[in-house]
Amino acid sequence: MPVVIGAKPQADFSNPIGVLHDCHRRIERFLSVLIRVTEAAGGRALNDEQRVAMNTALRYFREAAPKHTRDEEDSIFPRLRAMEREEVKPVIGRVDALENDHSRLDADHAEVDRLGQAWLDAGTLPQADAARLAELLAGMARIYEQHIAIEEREVFPVATMVLGEPDRKSIGNEMAKRRGLHGSL
Numbered sequence: 192m193p194v195v196i197g198a199k200p201q202a203d204f205s206n207p208i209g210v211l212h213d214c215h216r217r218i219e220r221f222l223s224v225l226i227r228v229t230e231a232a233g234g235r236a237l238n239d240e241q242r243v244a245m246n247t248a249l250r251y252f253r254e255a256a257p258k259h260t261r262d263e264e265d266s267i268f269p270r271l272r273a274m275e276r277e278e279v280k281p282v283i284g285r286v287d288a289l290e291n292d293h294s295r296l297d298a299d300h301a302e303v304d305r306l307g308q309a310w311l312d313a314g315t316l317p318q319a320d321a322a323r324l325a326e327l328l329a330g331m332a333r334i335y336e337q338h339i340a341i342e343e344r345e346v347f348p349v350a351t352m353v354l355g356e357p358d359r360k361s362i363g364n365e366m367a368k369r370r371g372l373h374g375s376l
């Protein structure tokens with residue numbers, strides 16, 4: 192058992208729902224980084240620490256976060272929809288709404304990425320663009336808060352309850368493959 196100081200141990204792909212929870216913590220962390228940097232600098236020149244933080248957070252949302260969406264939309268939600276079990280029915284409507292959130296968040300992330308990159312490239316961001324960036328991020332924080340709460344309190348517990356060992360293994364393998372990791376779990 193590895194010793195972890197100041198952090199919960201990260202789940203591995205043998206516990207796919209655990210990995211999804213860990214991804215949520217990263218989404219929250221990197222979104223708060225973007226909010227903090229945008230608030231602190233307000234379109235003015237970024238210091239070195241702010242540049243690195245902004246660059247890292249933008250890259251996370253561009254490269255890693257979309258895999259989390261694919262995990263849910265391609266590996267978890269279709270298996271729930273295919274189940275004929277009574278306890279799954281209440282979450283199916285939730286899943287439709289969650290997919291709508293994903294589309295909205297994708298569009299918002301694209302705009303945040305464009306504005307954040309423009310800021311990094313030019314060194315400063317015009318006032319109107321900085322205000323738009325702050326407004327976008329505040330809206331996304333509200334959506335993510337509800338979205339993640341629904342997934343963690345309603346959808347994932349049902350998924351954990353109804354998905355059997357073969358599905359759990361397949362989901363873990365699909366998630367590992369999305370991240371370029373091979374080998375059967």
Ligand SMILES: [Fe+2]
Pocket residue numbers: 260263289293338342
């Ligand atoms: Fe989601």
Ligand SMILES: [Fe+2]
Pocket residue numbers: 211215259263339342
């Ligand atoms: Fe999620």
